Amino acid sequence: MPILNAFYAQSGGVTSVINASACGVIETARKHPDRIGRLYAGRNGIIGALTEELIDTGAEPAEAIAALRTTPSGAFGSCRYKLKSLEKNRREYERLIEVFKAHGIGYFFYNGGGDSADTCFKVSQLSQSMGYALQAIHVPKTIDNDLPLTDCCPGFGSVAKYTAVSLRECALDVASMMDTSTKVFVMEVMGRHAGWIAASAGLAGVGRDDAPHVILFPERVFDAEAFLERVRQTVERVGYCVVAASEGIKYADGTFVADAHAGTDAFGHTQLGGVAPALAGLVRGKLNLKTHWAMPDYLQRSARHIASKTDLDQALAVGKAAVELALAGANAVMPVIRRTADSPYRWKIETAQLDAIANREKRLPKSFITRDGFHITAAARKYLAPLIRGEAPPPYGRDGLPEYVTLKNAAVKKKLPAFDLA
């Protein structure tokens, strides 16, 4: 077998465990020097491949690569840069193959969500049609948990854990002061199209009166009257009400709730929206209850300090499996997580064909949302519960801060003319 070089890139929104997948790819590749020569990483994702800004991962010592397990966000840089159809972006696709050819790259590992799975598939197709031998393997990653065919997506379990833990904590805060202070607390969570993260907030409580009392999913139309009535009833019964709201909830006419309530300030600037302040404003305006709200934004997807051990293990495993698949001759595939038992939770890595994954979003099943639309069902709990299990804290320095690694990210000498990004 010839020795081929490999290319790895991170794509789209980063997570607290995407670097663990990078670690899985790199450590596994290093075990096969007879098959894999150099492993390059794209600086800022696929853009690094287009502009030939390659990083030599071989310059990183083993300890630095191992430390990727405990370092959040994208160690090589990621990007939002979607390659569309082969027709529309043919120039870019061809450039990728050119760069791969120039650097002897026979393995392409692309670590991202639905869009990058699509790109990965198209790169594989084009390389075949151009007669260039390339094995393209997609490594799943997305906090949105919306990839099809896999039981869950690396990155999601840690956001889910962050969300459930934070909600449990702030609910205790609200509960302890409800008589004289905040009665309604709204926590906004990510997930513009799918309510997986919102659903994970539901794990914070168990009993009927535990927080969160109301969950708002993008899968359900937002009905302000019904919402306000539920909040009112909850405050009456429990004394306070904690709401977890997905950023993506919409009114019946399709307007995002965040946008509907965006206003203009005295300076003429558009108020940057947010579901949480919009809902808090509604509650205060209509129910005259003291409200507070939180919007963790990027904090939720970078919170490596509270990552899920299950999620971390799976992120590592898909990275490792991607390399093993490549060495076994696979192409246009993605390692996926298959759940084999709920209790005790067991999972294994299987393989899915990329043509069945690209551009298909997995939204929250109807059976996961209660009939009233405001909470998760037992089926949702059974699915979600294992994903937040286990702790995997990063090492802490004597300064009390997590020790996150910064790689050297040494540049590889360019061999091709410059390429202008469209």
Next chain:
Amino acid sequence: MPILNAFYAQSGGVTSVINASACGVIETARKHPDRIGRLYAGRNGIIGALTEELIDTGAEPAEAIAALRTTPSGAFGSCRYKLKSLEKNRREYERLIEVFKAHGIGYFFYNGGGDSADTCFKVSQLSQSMGYALQAIHVPKTIDNDLPLTDCCPGFGSVAKYTAVSLRECALDVASMMDTSTKVFVMEVMGRHAGWIAASAGLAGVGRDDAPHVILFPERVFDAEAFLERVRQTVERVGYCVVAASEGIKYADGTFVADAHAGTDAFGHTQLGGVAPALAGLVRGKLNLKTHWAMPDYLQRSARHIASKTDLDQALAVGKAAVELALAGANAVMPVIRRTADSPYRWKIETAQLDAIANREKRLPKSFITRDGFHITAAARKYLAPLIRGEAPPPYGRDGLPEYVTLKNAAVKKKLPAFDLA
């Protein structure tokens, strides 16, 4: 010595370690059954004393009390209820003494910030003038770190750690995607009058180009032009800019920045302000840069999962010291933290007189803010660094969530007529 009962109450905004102070009080009191009979807690703080809603802490097993070390927020309930001067609220002060008398309470432990220190002092004064023997001891607590005479305030170190850790994490996120996504990220932190929490964000980075690149303190007038110029320069030099902003920053005319930018939405509701969205709107409007913002709100003060060990130790210590002071005959005092060395950090508990504490806010010293007003100095680092050191994670259940204790909070039989809160 006679056996007297004791009363403990939590006051004002809760913290992730105020229950550790409760634990210190209760465990220490239990070691002295020859001096302290029953230890009652106020349900929802001082309101519980006024309404005679006392909780019998004796009904809690030792394990539950020990678990208060690792449980955030107020286990007995807290409240925002300020007793003003003896003249204005004489009826309430007298009622407190009545309730204490009815339940044989000779020790009053009040766990709070500046306002409660004031109340504690007045209760002590009134009991003396009424000839009722009462020892009133204040137990310091505030995330705002603004109590005088003590080196720091229990509750602050943990918020500081949460802030520094979260900022370090989300800055990695922004840095990894700056070329194609967010360029400016604003994280809002608590501290309406004092910039201690904003300052703690500064610990997240060390080098000149590390995040946070800009810190906005309530101690400095907010100058939009200078701020925007600093953000612009930072993005130009570093590629992105992370801002930590205190909720309390004001324009030169005294308007809170959050209020100045509050608008009205299409439904006629006032947009609930926030400094972070206001600043993000400014940056987007004036610099046309992609911005994101976060507002952790209560998440920051309830985040027991990332508490500082130093803070936890101090919260426990002041609780223990309060009881020891009472047993030694002290009255109208507060145990305070005295720093005896910076490196290695050492501290001990001393005693301060309450009349010197009440209603005095300790703001960030001028020497802690750089001349340009946008960062912390070496002196600030020296002060802040030890306070976030050490980890003290709570126990986690098999479900992957922190195990926080819920007390029985058994009611004590009332002996007095009802009392209407004003």
